Amino acid sequence: MTNTSANNKRIAKNTLLLYVRMLFMMAVSLYTSRVVLNALGVEDFGIYNVVGGVVAMFSMLSGSLSAAITRFITYELGTGNRDNLKKIFSSSVTIQVGLAALVILLAEAVGVWFLNVKMNIPDARMTAANWVFQFSILTFAVNLISVPYNASIIAHERMSAFAYISILEAIGKLVIAFLIVISPMDKLIFYAILMCTVALIVRFTYGAYCKRHFEECTYHFIFDKDLLKRMFGFAGWNFIGAASVVLRDQGGNVVINLFCGPAVNAARGIAFQVNNAINGFVTNFMMALNPQITKSYAAGDCEYMMTLIFQGARLSFYMLLLLSLPVLVNTHYILGLWLKIVPDHAVLFVQLVLVFAMSESISNPLITAMLATGKIRNYQLVVGGLQMMNLPISYLLLRMGMFPEVVIVVAISISQCCLAARLLMLRKMIGLTVRKYLKKVYINVLIVTVIASIFPYLLADYMKETFLYFILLSLIALVCTGITIYYIGCNKAERQFVRNKIHTIINKIK
Numbered sequence: 001m002t003n004t005s006a007n008n009k010r011i012a013k014n015t016l017l018l019y020v021r022m023l024f025m026m027a028v029s030l031y032t033s034r035v036v037l038n039a040l041g042v043e044d045f046g047i048y049n050v051v052g053g054v055v056a057m058f059s060m061l062s063g064s065l066s067a068a069i070t071r072f073i074t075y076e077l078g079t080g081n082r083d084n085l086k087k088i089f090s091s092s093v094t095i096q097v098g099l100a101a102l103v104i105l106l107a108e109a110v111g112v113w114f115l116n117v118k119m120n121i122p123d124a125r126m127t128a129a130n131w132v133f134q135f136s137i138l139t140f141a142v143n144l145i146s147v148p149y150n151a152s153i154i155a156h157e158r159m160s161a162f163a164y165i166s167i168l169e170a171i172g173k174l175v176i177a178f179l180i181v182i183s184p185m186d187k188l189i190f191y192a193i194l195m196c197t198v199a200l201i202v203r204f205t206y207g208a209y210c211k212r213h214f215e216e217c218t219y220h221f222i223f224d225k226d227l228l229k230r231m232f233g234f235a236g237w238n239f240i241g242a243a244s245v246v247l248r249d250q251g252g253n254v255v256i257n258l259f260c261g262p263a264v265n266a267a268r269g270i271a272f273q274v275n276n277a278i279n280g281f282v283t284n285f286m287m288a289l290n291p292q293i294t295k296s297y298a299a300g301d302c303e304y305m306m307t308l309i310f311q312g313a314r315l316s317f318y319m320l321l322l323l324s325l326p327v328l329v330n331t332h333y334i335l336g337l338w339l340k341i342v343p344d345h346a347v348l349f350v351q352l353v354l355v356f357a358m359s360e361s362i363s364n365p366l367i368t369a370m371l372a373t374g375k376i377r378n379y380q381l382v383v384g385g386l387q388m389m390n391l392p393i394s395y396l397l398l399r400m401g402m403f404p405e406v407v408i409v410v411a412i413s414i415s416q417c418c419l420a421a422r423l424l425m426l427r428k429m430i431g432l433t434v435r436k437y438l439k440k441v442y443i444n445v446l447i448v449t450v451i452a453s454i455f456p457y458l459l460a461d462y463m464k465e466t467f468l469y470f471i472l473l474s475l476i477a478l479v480c481t482g483i484t485i486y487y488i489g490c491n492k493a494e495r496q497f498v499r500n501k502i503h504t505i506i507n508k509i510k
Contacts, residue, residue: 038339038341040180040187040188040191041341044125044128044187044188047121047125047128047129047132047188047262047265069088069092069095069096069147069148069151069231070147070151070154070155071294071371071372071374072088072092072230072231073085073088073089073092073148073151073152073155074151074154074155074290074291074294074295075294075295075298075372075374076088077155077156077291077295082215082216084227085216086215086216086218086220087222087224087227088216088227088231089148089152089216089217089219090219090220090221090222091222091224091227091228091231092147092148092151092231093145093148093219094221094222095228095231096144096145096147096148097145099144100141100144100145103137103140103141103144104137104141107133107137107140108137111133111137112130112133115129115130115133116130118258119254119257119258120257120258120261120262121262122262125188128186128188128189129188131186131188131189131192132188132189132191132192135189135192135193135195135196136192136196138196139195139196139199142196142199142200142203143199143203145203146202146203146206146207148217149206149207149209149210149217150162150206152210152214152216152217153206153209153210154290154291155291156213156214158213161209161213165202165205165206165209168201168202168205169198169202172197172198172201172202173195173198175194176191176194176195176198179194180194240380240381240384240385240388241376241380241383241384241387243384243388244384244385244386244387244388244390245387247387247388247390247391248387248390248391248411248414251390251391251394252390252391252394252407252408252411253265253268255391255394255395255398255407256268256398256404256407258398259398259399259404260398260404263343263344264343264344264345264404266343266346267343267344267345267346267349267404268345268349268404270335270339270342270343270346270349270350271346271349271350271352271353272353274327274350274353274354275350275353275354275357278320278323278324278327278354278357289308289312289365289368290368292308293305293308293309293312293365293368293369293372294368294371294372296308297369297372297373297430298372302430302431305369305372305430306430306432308365309365309366309369309432310365310436310437310440310441312364312365313361313362313363313364313365313366313437313441314362314440314441314444314445314489316361316362316364316365317358317361317362317441317445318445318448318485318489319361320354320357320358320361321358321445321448321449321452321481321485322478322481322482322485324354324357324358325452325453325456325477325478325480325481326456326473326474326477326478327350327354328351328354329456329457329459329460329473329474329477330460330470330473330474331347331350331351332347332465333465333470334470335347335350336465337467337470345403345404345405348405349404349405349408352405352408352409352412353408355412356408356411356412356415358449359412359415359416359419360415362419362441362442362445363415363418363419363422366419366422366423366426366432367422369426369430369432370422370425370426370429370430373429373430375429378425379422379425379426379429382421382425383418383421383422383425386414386417386418386421387414387418389414390407390410390411390414393410393414394406394407394410397410419442423437423438444488444489445489447488448481448484448485448488448489451484451488452477452480452481452484452485453480455476455480456473456476456477456480459473459476460473486498
């Protein structure tokens with residue numbers, strides 16, 4: 001019981017540290033997005049997003065191995081085997097360096113051809129797009145090699161270091177926003193160079209920290225055939241899931257470019273900037289929670305793991321709802337206030353992307369539990385296969401003349417199908433009770449969402465788009481969501497916990 005309490009306190013502390021980091025990064029991200037969009041213009045901003053997306057499509061090769069590295073390092077920490085931990089780290093670095101070389105070769109051979117022959121980019125900006133592509137490849141390769149170091153920090157639950165280094169990255173991007181305005185050369189090319197420079201600085205900072213604090217993070221070339229076989233076996237099946245996510249997100253972006261052009265890519269890029277700022281809160285919470293789910297499975301504490309899965313799913317959704325509802329009812333005004341230039345389609349893109357993020361949030365703890373088992377073949381074949389349908393369905397609908405936002409509508413629909421598949425498969429894999437999950441999580445969050453949204457949406461129809469009404473409507477949305485979560489979303493024990501925390505804060509103030 002004491003151990004569980006200590007784990008819960010660690011999760012809370014790590015989440016708090018990551019939230020401080022997220023608040024800073026969100027402010028920087030929203031500001032820099034505005035500056036960069038205005039400095040580059042809608043067309044160049046869209047080109048940077050879609051060209052970077054082409055490079056990111058090669059992450060289907062790396063995403064599966066990255067998940068394998070994180071899982072193996074965290075699992076070994078849970079078992080306490082330090083010798084294996086050192087082997088896993090060194091093997092991971094070797095794998096990522098080799099993979100970075102492979103990605104560079106493929107990107108140069110296939111990506112350059114696709115960019116110059118198939119992409120919908122104005123001829124006058126093709127040279128700049130090629131420079132962006134080259135620096136995006138280098139940035140991507142640098143981030144690949146950083147994966148084992150990032151995984152070690154998260155597995156050791158040193159979230160303060162992760163937060164500080166991420167803040168350093170945010171400061172770098174803030175500096176970029178100022179420098180791009182006074183660029184001595186083509187602004188799009190200059191932006192790509194600066195982003196690559198920040199990635200290099202962050203990579204070396206992660207490496208220096210890990211070498212100093214974790215004994216396993218000193219690289220030695222190790223060729224352990226059995227270990228590599230297990231890691232590649234895990235990664236091989238996880239490749240299906242990683243590839244499906246990349247094809248859904250970046251493939252969808254490329255398809256939008258083919259049918260609608262870079263201006264619509266800019267609208268989608270703005271939507272994902274908003275999503276990243278809001279969804280980052282949930283990402284940070286799961287970053288603090290994931291190691292505990294994996295370690296509890298490794299230690300055989302399935303009861304605690306189930307508790308984390310159910311509470312994690314609900315809390316993830318509630319965090320997103322609390323932050324998303326004020327944006328959903330004020331989207332048009334917020335974009336006009338934030339950006340001097342609001343691309344067409346941006347409003348609906350933002351709203352749909354936030355709905356998609358909420359749809360995905362309740363699946364995150366399920367995915368972590370699945371990865372913890374290491375038995376992922378059948379799971380990836382079914383769930384990854386379903387997610388693979390995003391790209392062909394989106395392509396067909398856009399070819400039929402549908403509106404560009406249909407790509408996100410398809411993603412939301414398939415997300416719900418994937419959730420159903422996850423529940424059915426995890427019932428056998430870890431003994432998850434589907435009926436209990438539907439009652440305690442799915443129906444719970446659905447009821448909370450409907451009740452919390454009614455009053456703000458009714459008021460939104462009668463309010464004018466002024467700053468005063470924006471503040472008022474946002475506060476009403478926050479209050480409605482908070483009250484609904486407290487009385488309907490939380491159980492008796494959770495409400496008591498909230499009351500105790502409020503009383504503690506009040507007593508400290510007195």
